[in-house]
Amino acid sequence: MVKKIAALIGFVSLLGSTAYATTISGAGATFPAPVYGKWANSYRSQTGVVINYQPIGSGGGIKQIKASTVDFGASDKPLKVEELSKDGLYQFPTVMGGIVPIINLPGLRSGRLHLTGSILADIYLGKITKWNDPRIASINPWLKLPPVPITVVHRADGSGTSFQFTSYLTLKSPEWASRVGASDAVQWPIGLGGKGNDGVAAFVKQTAGAIGYVEYAYTRQSTVPYALIANSEGRFPHPSTESFKAASASADWTHAAGNNISLLDQKGSESWPIVSTTYILLHRTPSKPDTTAEILKFFDWGYQNGDQDALSLDYAPLPKEVKTFIRQQWKTEVQVNGKAVYSAR
Amino acid sequence: MSDSSLSQPSRSDRLFSSGSLGEMIFRSLCFSAATLTLVAMAGIIVSLTIGGWPAFKAFGINFFLSSEWNPVSEIYGAAGPIIGTLITSFLALLLALPLAVGISVFLVEFCPVILARPIAVAVELLAGIPSIVYGMWGLFVLAPWFAHYIQFPLLMNLSSDSWLGKMVAGVPNGANILTASLILAIMILPYMASVFRELFLTVPAQVREAAYGLGATPFEVVRSVIIPYVKRGLIGVIMLGLGRALGETMAVTFIIGNTHSLPHSLFDSGSTIASTIANEFTEATSEMHSAALTALGLVLFMITFLVLILARLLIGKRS
Numbered sequence: 001m002v003k004k005i006a007a008l009i010g011f012v013s014l015l016g017s018t019a020y021a022t023t024i025s026g027a028g029a030t031f032p033a034p035v036y037g038k039w040a041n042s043y044r045s046q047t048g049v050v051i052n053y054q055p056i057g058s059g060g061g062i063k064q065i066k067a068s069t070v071d072f073g074a075s076d077k078p079l080k081v082e083e084l085s086k087d088g089l090y091q092f093p094t095v096m097g098g099i100v101p102i103i104n105l106p107g108l109r110s111g112r113l114h115l116t117g118s119i120l121a122d123i124y125l126g127k128i129t130k131w132n133d134p135r136i137a138s139i140n141p142w143l144k145l146p147p148v149p150i151t152v153v154h155r156a157d158g159s160g161t162s163f164q165f166t167s168y169l170t171l172k173s174p175e176w177a178s179r180v181g182a183s184d185a186v187q188w189p190i191g192l193g194g195k196g197n198d199g200v201a202a203f204v205k206q207t208a209g210a211i212g213y214v215e216y217a218y219t220r221q222s223t224v225p226y227a228l229i230a231n232s233e234g235r236f237p238h239p240s241t242e243s244f245k246a247a248s249a250s251a252d253w254t255h256a257a258g259n260n261i262s263l264l265d266q267k268g269s270e271s272w273p274i275v276s277t278t279y280i281l282l283h284r285t286p287s288k289p290d291t292t293a294e295i296l297k298f299f300d301w302g303y304q305n306g307d308q309d310a311l312s313l314d315y316a317p318l319p320k321e322v323k324t325f326i327r328q329q330w331k332t333e334v335q336v337n338g339k340a341v342y343s344a345r
Numbered sequence: 346m347s348d349s350s351l352s353q354p355s356r357s358d359r360l361f362s363s364g365s366l367g368e369m370i371f372r373s374l375c376f377s378a379a380t381l382t383l384v385a386m387a388g389i390i391v392s393l394t395i396g397g398w399p400a401f402k403a404f405g406i407n408f409f410l411s412s413e414w415n416p417v418s419e420i421y422g423a424a425g426p427i428i429g430t431l432i433t434s435f436l437a438l439l440l441a442l443p444l445a446v447g448i449s450v451f452l453v454e455f456c457p458v459i460l461a462r463p464i465a466v467a468v469e470l471l472a473g474i475p476s477i478v479y480g481m482w483g484l485f486v487l488a489p490w491f492a493h494y495i496q497f498p499l500l501m502n503l504s505s506d507s508w509l510g511k512m513v514a515g516v517p518n519g520a521n522i523l524t525a526s527l528i529l530a531i532m533i534l535p536y537m538a539s540v541f542r543e544l545f546l547t548v549p550a551q552v553r554e555a556a557y558g559l560g561a562t563p564f565e566v567v568r569s570v571i572i573p574y575v576k577r578g579l580i581g582v583i584m585l586g587l588g589r590a591l592g593e594t595m596a597v598t599f600i601i602g603n604t605h606s607l608p609h610s611l612f613d614s615g616s617t618i619a620s621t622i623a624n625e626f627t628e629a630t631s632e633m634h635s636a637a638l639t640a641l642g643l644v645l646f647m648i649t650f651l652v653l654i655l656a657r658l659l660i661g662k663r664s
Contacts, residue, residue: 057627077630151516156603156620158416158628181417184628192520192614193603195624199484206489207518 024294027054028061028074031160031215032278035095036074038309039302051298058160059184065089065281071288072295073281076160077184081258090284090333092259092326093277094299095315098216098244099165100274102224104204105131105146110225114139114236117172117229117265117273123211124152124169125176126190131209153203153212156193158184164276165213168264213274216244217314231273232265243272244316253322259329277318282334289336296330296342303327390646397640399633408640414605416625421637425605427644429615432522432608433597434590437529441586445534449541450567465542472535480599483528488519488600491527496612515612520602523611528596533586540582544575577660584656588649594619618645 026036033055040051056064058075065073066087079091101120103113115123119135122128128135132145155162167182180186194200197218204212205224216239219226228236237243250266253259263275280299286292303326307317318326327344334341400408400421411422448468452461496517503510515521548571556570572579602614603624616624618641629635 059626059628059630062630151518156598156616157624158626160628183417184630185416185625185634187413187415187417187605191604192516192518193624194520195598195603199599202484203518203520206492207516210518 022048022291022294023050023052024072024291024298025052025054025070026061026072026074026280026295027056027064027070028281029058029076029160029278030055031076031097032074032095032315034313035306035310035315038313039298039306042305042309043298043301047301049294049298057158059158062281065283068283068287071291074279075281076276076278077163078260078279079258079281081260084258088284089281090258091279091281092299092329093261093279093318093322094302095310095317096244096248096263096275096277097315098239098272098275099161099168099213100216100219100239101211101213101227101229102201102204102219102222103227104208104210104224105148106208108143108225110219111228111238112140112143112225113227115227115229117168120229121169121173121176123150124154124189124191125173125179126152148209151207151210152188152191153200153207153210154188154191154193155197155200155213156195159196160184160276160278161197161213161215162186164264164274167262168274171265215314216241220314229273231269231271232267233269233271235269237270237272239272241311241314241316243270244275245319247271247273247275248277248316248322249319254325259326275316284334285336286334286341289341292334293342296334296344300327300342300344390643393639393643393646397636397643399636400640403633404637408637409644412605412607414621416629416631416634419631419633421633421640423618423621423637423641423644425607426616426618426621426641427648428607429522429601430591430617430619430645430648432615433526433529433601433617434587436523436526437533437590438583438587440526440530441534441537442583444530445537445541445586448534448538449545450571452542453545453571454563454567465539468535468538470535471531472539476532476593476596479528479532480596483524483596483600484520487528488524490519491524492517492519496521499612512610513612514610515614517612520600520614521612522601522608522615525597525601525615525617528600529590529593532593532596533589536589537582537586540585541579544578544582545571547578548574580659581656584652584659588652591649591652592619592645594623598623618642618648 033053036051036053040053044050053074058077061070061073061075062079064070066089075091079089083089084091101115105113115136116139119128122135128150130147130149132147137145163182163184166176166180166186169176169180170182180189192203194203194212197214200212200214201218201222201224204210205222219239226239228238230236237246246268247263247266250268250271251261251263253261259279261277263277265273266275280295282292282295303318303323310317331340331343404411404421407422409427410424411420412424413420413422414425415421448464452464456464496513496515496519499513500517503513505511505514552570552574553566556566561569597617598620601616601620603616603620604614605616605621608615622638622641625634626638629638
């Protein structure tokens with residue numbers, strides 16, 4: 001009994017001691033949750049600051065930061081400038097990822113099948129229904145494509161991944177743009193929905209002739225082969241953190257209002273065509289400047305020390321120039337009474 | 346027995362008569378526990394109605410009749426998920442009911458003592474499995490098996506013009522209305538079976554023995570004595586099983602295919618109200634999208650409510 005009480009007292013004092021450390025709460029996108037988690041872990045052991053990030057989805061993150069129930073929000077979908085100014089919010093990018101089509105065809109190896117944006121759109125529109133369609137066959141003369149019907153798999157849950165993928169199809173196909181459009185969840189013309197990246201991967205894996213799209217990390221974990229997509233220069237680079245970086249290097253970050261930038265279909269022969277970045281949302285004039293300073297300090301730390309962690313989890317770090325640009329931006333964008341909340345050195 | 350009314354005050358006397366302080370605290374605690382449920386339920390209905398009102402107002406009756414669910418153009422018609430919910434739940438009930446009755450009759454009437462315990466434990470264990478585990482099992486084990494051994498052969502051997510062929514048309518990957526119903530059936534089975542067993546055990550031994558004494562066969566005893574004896578309870582359990590199936594979310598989301606259009610066959614993919622909410626609520630950024638999902642929640646609440654009322658009516662008032 002005495003032992004139990006002693007243990008209980010020990011436990012309570014442990015709780016007490018952690019309560020003294022600074023705790024920052026954030027919520028939002030699920031896509032960057034693993035890398036934020038890894039950064040937060042290292043950061044905590046170095047500084048004692050606890051970052052509590054809840055991956056509840058981009059929509060939830062946006063709602064919670066607007067209601068100020070969290071210290072920072074996170075979203076895969078950049079907010080428009082008008083929406084940012086309406087709610088007094090500021091957004092900045094953290095890491096990048098790529099979206100990759102995966103295919104289940106007997107005997108197909110990764111990277112062998114080539115597709116274009118407009119072919120991809122017509123497959124998802126239900127206009128190309130067989131793998132031996134002349135349009136697919138003509139750009140894949142080295143493959144003997146079977147007359148297998150194409151089963152389209154998409155995300156069932158609302159997702160930033162779907163937003164980027166449908167944005168890309170919207171960019172490449174006028175018909176997709178007018179009939180379906182781009183959003184976290186759309187009215188898919190055909191196909192069936194899997195829950196999450198793993199749900200999509202599972203359906204593709206189980207169905208001969210299926211095509212789906214997943215975050216890059218899932219193509220590395222799963223055995224389903226991926227296809228290549230023609231980039232804006234007609235080349236077919238493989239998906240990798242290198243080709244995602246190439247896409248971001250071609251983008252014009254400094255002139256994107258509200259940092260709302262699209263990395264889709266960028267120039268550069270080595271650029272992967274479906275690349276996206278994920279964002280942090282803060283109040284422009286925070287009511288708790290000290291907490292916001294801690295948040296910026298944390299992401300500053302992530303910018304400088306987090307690249308290896310990001311790469312190990314299959315995210316692409318932002319280019320150096322972009323990081324420098326954003327770090328300078330913090331001084332002017334997040335202020336209280338005309339004074340910068342946090343100045344990156 | 347008739348004297349018991351003298352020693353036991355009526356209910357209203359018990360509620361209001363004064364007693365010791367401890368008794369009073371105990372009574373008021375019980376009272377607040379009971380009213381808390383009512384308040385919570387009223388709160389849920391009110392907030393669902395307020396939250397979903399913009400959707401009802403914008404789409405009116407089309408919210409129930411249209412199957413166009415388009416977050417991009419902000420048009421929401423919930424016919425697909427509503428029909429999907431009803432079909433999967435009733436199919437699940439249809440599949441689970443005979444099995445549940447079979448299990449419980451066997452346990453009560455025929456089972457050797459040595460087997461009774463393991464079977465009863467297995468049934469209860471089934472009830473304890475979290476629904477996400479059923480979902481993963483459905484996705485990774487049941488769906489591929491079903492596609493390979495049932496869907497493919499049916500697709501190959503039935504003419505697509507025949508009535509039966511139309512019922513089984515669909516992409517053979519195991520993600521469809523029927524597999525979702527199967528998973529649901531497995532999920533409501535243990536609950537129904539264990540309550541059925543309890544019900545059958547309430548039949549007095551004398552009644553059963555008397556029926557056997559008159560020369561009735563076991564089947565006749567079950568059909569003409571046991572089932573009629575517990576009929577009301579049976580209906581109640583069936584309705585509660587249906588209620589559970591209506592609201593089940595995770596397992597169904599994994600395996601139903603998640604398309605909002607109306608299902609055309611048993612092997613077509615579909616969606617349910619609960620799966621649609623689970624899929625889209627986290628990323629519903631526009632006001633109308635959230636409102637439409639909240640309105641769906643209210644619809645599900647109403648369906649469950651109707652099922653419970655129906656159960657009450659069927660059971661009737663206890664005399």
